[in-house]
Amino acid sequence: MKKTSLYLLLLLTVELIAQNNSFSPGEIWKDTDGIHINAHGGGILFDRGIYYWYGEHKGTSNNAQVGITVYSSNDLYNWKNEGVALAVSKNPNSEIVTGSVMERPKVIYNAKTKEYVMWFHLELKGQGYAAARTAVATSSSPLGPFVYLKSYRPNKETWPLNYNEKWKKAPKDGEPQKWWSEKWYKAVKEGLFVRRDFVEGQMSRDMTIYVDDNGKAYHIHSSEENQTLHISELTDDYLGFTGKWARIDPGGQNEAPAIFKKDGTYYMITSGLTGWDPNAARSFKANSILGPWTPLGNPAKGKDSNLTFYSQSTFILPIQGKKDAFIFMADRWTPKTPIDGRYIWLPIKFKEGKPVIEWEKRWKINQFFK
Template sequence: MYKKLIYPIFFILFSCCCGADDSNINLKDENNNYINAHGGGILQYKNKYYWYGENRIKGNESGVSLYQSKDLKKWRYLGVIFKSNEIEPKSHSFFIERPKIVYNSSTNKFVMWFHVEEVSSNYKTAKVGVASSNDISGPYKFLYASRINARSHPINGNYVGSKLANKVNKDHSNIGQMSRDITIFKDRNDNAYLISSSEDNLTLSISLLSQDYTHTTGKYIRVQPGGYNEAPVMFFNEGKYYLVASGTTGWKPNRARLFTADKVFGYWKNIGDFVKGTDAKNINTTFQSQGSNYFEFNGDCYFMGDKWYPKDLSNSGYLFKKIIFSNDQSPYIK
């Protein structure tokens, strides 16, 4: 387990000993309503847990929902803490996906990052949105929406060994790179990073954030160019960084890939499957899910995913699996 005295607010995996049993997290709130917080995460703050994610309830204002619990059993619904129409007031032109909240101990603010799409763009908008608040439950002030790393080039240059080694998305260099599925990773030194599926989902990018966590700095690397990865989930354990990603098959689940590196801006190596076992269906579909985040509870590490139902997104399911570390410390779920 990480030292809570050093990192008392934002819930980060540094090192943990994980068992084989899955969690028994309640998927309904105290009013017996189904949790509606997709593509998000669970964060600990002042001895309470906050589950946030996309509000997909039909007929409701789209945006980011928030729930609070002391034990992951009894959830209190706190409402929609950020609405998509705050991106452009009096407009319903945009929608939000995969929100991620990170706490900045130097500014005492909660910063929310999310994927922004224009309704009619067919996922060509590919922007990030950023909002901040003095309180985890809001209100959140919308700061901006934009592409990432404008007028910047990756510090790892042409990626050796890739069929697209020489392909940098030059057409987007002035306005910034695409960013679709995202996550945020906060390291042990308080540096925070945005991990994005970029270049029309061809490539993952890892971008260093500013000290206040509200902007990318222009310092970034490309990971697995041409690998078609999305839904990134990143964590650290025993001196290694790990990145779990899915393939790009739309709403259809697929086989999760596992990458590792010695440094965030190091060489990321594909080390195989993230799901272990004998059930081919669960291996090939990552238990019919796509990763969204990770968290720690009672000394165990958990992989969190979404079981998307594209014809009824408001009733999409969830996956919670304990992460197990093998003798060589490689993580997996089974």
């Protein structure tokens, strides 16, 4: 009897030691099975008291070999692997066949349709990043399996709200052919790629989804050859686009958008364009989600802030039950060994009306948010 009690106590002690009770950005983050979490470029859904973390399953390649994974947690520190939420297809004719690119999945719940809706950036197999599409899938459960529906080039044959009428026609002397020239930069700001993609639909790469207080959902994505962000209103079922959209920071070269709202003001954090390499983050604010958006500069402060602590934004997580409590979620990419990518989660503070992100080697929620 004593041996049995001692054994049970030992097991309990080991279990308690294995439990995470803080965040350690950049270190291996093990799930409840003791395996490094595999949910890169992810987003979080809070549903019925549980957090669900969706992300890209990485192996030795950045192309999709498994699909979109999902983990669950009730404390944000400890995550259970719930398996594959949306699997790649073995059908060679499928858009999400093994070897395609499935990035930055975000899941939201539609109270009207009772469906969980997943959006993600999709690139077709064998086409590199030329397809530039956004894709949607649905499920009756947050754990899936999600059923793939289709992919889009958004806002086909629709002009943005904040678009100058005179930009709708190409200049009489033609579009500039030489990229990166002064004339080309000016043309980008004045709708060069919007005109080019008007019939087919606008490009959509790095993306996120935001559901506003009134239930309206918005798709925020890098477009126009990654030169300009687009914010697009989704239909009431969250499965399509209404045609109401706006360009944000034309020619500003933003990607990896992450958005949140505080005291009625919208805030967005993005990154610049340096491929897999880190760069200085950017931040913006707006009184309306469709803009205009005002730049606020780099929210990261301190050592390595010029590289956003060697990471790139993916999502801003509101902590349930705590006022003005937001976590900056980012990825530290390792393109040569994608599976080893690390997660950088840091608290967002506010100073002089601007979001601020500072490095914390180890931190707990109650240190910053009451």
